[in-house]
Amino acid sequence: MEDDCVNCGAPDARRYDLTVRNTDHDEVPLCEQCHAAIAEELAQA
């Protein structure tokens, strides 16, 4: 089942695991572009 991207609202989200502020968030619905941008920003933090 597809979800909307929680970051931008795009309808083609897939589920990714994210670690933000030392918290693991499992299966966060994100579109591919948002996931790439967020992963890059988090890697630089």
Add this chain to the structure above:
Amino acid sequence: MFQDITVLHVDDDPAIRDLTAEFLETVDDSISVRSEADPSTVPTRIDAEPVDCVVSDYRMPELDGLELCRAVRADHPWFPFVLFTSVRGEKVIEAAMDAGATDYIRKETGTHHYTLLANRITLAVSRRRAIGRLQEAGALPPEWPPRQLRSDTDD
């Protein structure tokens, strides 16, 4: 010099709460973010905590961002309130302004909208603080804000 700004960010999604806090504080180190999942607690938190601005999602299960804005406006006509949503369309913007939102920021693909959000938060809080200084100096009319600048819910 800018004073530090404390933001209360309201969103029912835990990942977005953490991402918003992380990116806002990274973009502008004068901003610190407190997160809230339950919008019904926001009016109480504004009264009890040193919060300078509310940033709220629109779509939330119990109380949406517009309803929350109206609830805040009931007691805080000038409190900075920014609607931060991926919902698009002029109707949403118009509804946000009618509800008394200070600003509306649309979430976009990527992370650039967090920089825009930080800038708008700083602008809204600076404006509120300027009004506060004028009020303290007795430089504003007793009936302030003027009726025509209040939202419909204040009538």
